[in-house]
Amino acid sequence: MSDLLERLRGRGWRMTSQRRVVAEVLAGDHVHLTADEVHGRAAQRLPEISRATVYNTLGELVSLGEVLEVSTDGRAKRYDPNAHHPHQHLVCSHCGTIRDVHPVGDPLDDLPDGERFGFTLARADVTYRGLCPACAQDVSPGRVPSGNES
Amino acid sequence: MSDLLERLRGRGWRMTSQRRVVAEVLAGDHVHLTADEVHGRAAQRLPEISRATVYNTLGELVSLGEVLEVSTDGRAKRYDPNAHHPHQHLVCSHCGTIRDVHPVGDPLDDLPDGERFGFTLARADVTYRGLCPACAQDVSPGRVPSGNES
DNA sequence: TCCTACGATGGACCTAATCCAAGTCAAGAA
DNA sequence: TTCTTGACTTGGATTAGGTCCATCGTAGGA
Secondary structure (H helix, E strand, C coil), X not given: CHHHXXXXXXXXXXXXXXXXXXXXXXXXXXXXXXXXXXXXXXXXXXXXXXXXXXXXXXXXXXXXXXXXXECCCCCCCEEECCCCCCCEEEEECCCXXXXXXXXXXXXXXXXXXXHXXXXXXXXXXXEEEEECHHHHHHHCCCCCXXXXXX | CXXXXXXXXXXXXXXXXXXXXXXXXCCCCCCCEEHHHHHHHHHHHCCXXXXXXXXXXXXXXXXXXXXXXXXXXXXXXXXXXXXCCCCEEEEECCCCCEEEECCCCCHHHHCCHHHCCCCEEXXXXXXXXXXXXXXHHHHCCCCCCCCCCC
């Protein structure tokens, strides 16, 4: 992730401790934190960091194309640092877990000309929805309901 | 759309003037109103209708499967009455216009087993993004498509 | 017509996000 | 090294979108 910091510096970003911490919090695969979670983790290292700064920094990372904004559920937006590898998302309808996935083919090819209404298409965002293994067990009454009744 | 009212009555829905007006506002193709827009249009016919009632009614229509909730940007959810005809959405990145579209094939088929992480898939939501004809004209200043002057 | 449980109301409240004026500090210049 | 300055940060106010709840109203069955 330090190459992100390099890229940002190369783009003339003024490097501050706040921006560094936010960029570092957003490292790794399958990371999809809300702005509030980013703030929480950043505040562990830099207790005085403000929410406004986290929002500003996330917004800049998004407009620089270094981070993707994903809103899978109409609630808080999530931020995905995996912006340089095209991918789609797989979301658990029950617990909200998100995984990055790589479908085959290009979904843009599936939209016939007659269905494009003259639009100039840029991309297609696909959200696969279903139940993750853990929730599939909890939700289906199956047999032997594994103890954790509420 | 009056068949919607019939179906609702058939399901034991208590029919009130408020519910009728909300259901009537949500009629037609390519209709994707926000809750606030629904409230505004409903209030033209029934000025005393409250926002809470609109939210309640929309929520019930969604859980009955009569209306779809779509959130194509991180802002207000939109409500799509075209719930009985499977479709995806085409969104203008500039003005936000939404069209219902029908891609060929089933996007679920494009996700290989190795990319499913054990999930039980239910469906795939696809959002095609691009510029509508009107915005494509507005945005491009003519020719010289402003390469990448960073 | 009367009852009553279901639905509507509006105002308080909540979360996510943005705005803003004032203070701070990174990094280039001297 | 110190100075300078404008970009950055702060925290508190504000906004948008949505939910909750106590109370009132009414659809529709008896």
